[in-house]
Amino acid sequence: MNRHGAPIVTGFALVCVVVFVLLWITGLQGEAFVRAGFIPARFGAELIAPPGTMVPFILTPLTSAFLHGGVLHLVFNLVVLLYIGRQLEAPLGANAMAALLVGGAYAGAFAQWVADPGSPIVMVGASGAISALIAVFALIFSRSQAPAIGPIPSHWVRALWLAAAWIGLQLLIGFAGGGGFGAIAIWAHVGGFLAGLLLARPLLRWRFGAR
Numbered sequence: 001m002n003r004h005g006a007p008i009v010t011g012f013a014l015v016c017v018v019v020f021v022l023l024w025i026t027g028l029q030g031e032a033f034v035r036a037g038f039i040p041a042r043f044g045a046e047l048i049a050p051p052g053t054m055v056p057f058i059l060t061p062l063t064s065a066f067l068h069g070g071v072l073h074l075v076f077n078l079v080v081l082l083y084i085g086r087q088l089e090a091p092l093g094a095n096a097m098a099a100l101l102v103g104g105a106y107a108g109a110f111a112q113w114v115a116d117p118g119s120p121i122v123m124v125g126a127s128g129a130i131s132a133l134i135a136v137f138a139l140i141f142s143r144s145q146a147p148a149i150g151p152i153p154s155h156w157v158r159a160l161w162l163a164a165a166w167i168g169l170q171l172l173i174g175f176a177g178g179g180g181f182g183a184i185a186i187w188a189h190v191g192g193f194l195a196g197l198l199l200a201r202p203l204l205r206w207r208f209g210a211r
Helices: 007-026 029-036 057-066 071-092 094-115 127-141 154-176 186-208
Strands: none
Touching: 007 029, 007 057, 007 071, 007 094, 029 057, 057 094, 057 127, 071 094, 071 127, 071 186, 094 127, 094 186, 127 154, 127 186, 154 186
16 A cells, blocks of 8 residues: 555654654754653643743653654554554544544553653653554454453454554563563553554544444
């Protein structure tokens, strides 16, 4: 599928790459993390940032999605984003895709804040948004089958298995990069995934009406 069939996903990926390269060339990556990354402890203290200092807290779930901690982090996220996102954008449409990415980013940040509201650790990366895409893909578009577990229907089991695999791979990347468990915002992945599960049906109804 070419870029014209998935302008939102392709544009998002390109902006992530451009931002990463510019910050790497200028050496401002660390400063950008502090200024535009999501920091749970900022909630309640800096909802509106002083002019010329930091991005307003309310926008950091979005700005942090364009920041990545290293080449491996960026490449892995973009591979998953482009592979799954391009398959979803054509049937969902650009508006629904944009809503899904934004919803996943905010849900991921919210889950990370709920897990540790006083944390001063910066969270960066598009994992919350991508987790929402994975949930929609697994719940609606994936053709693979998984047996039901008790009262849990098969399509939910399939989605949960994919979520576990996604989080597991992110953990491996964290350990490979030397950061260990703390380097991966697990709750952001969980929050984004749950947002995708909740938004999947409403977005399809938005796209196709009552069908």
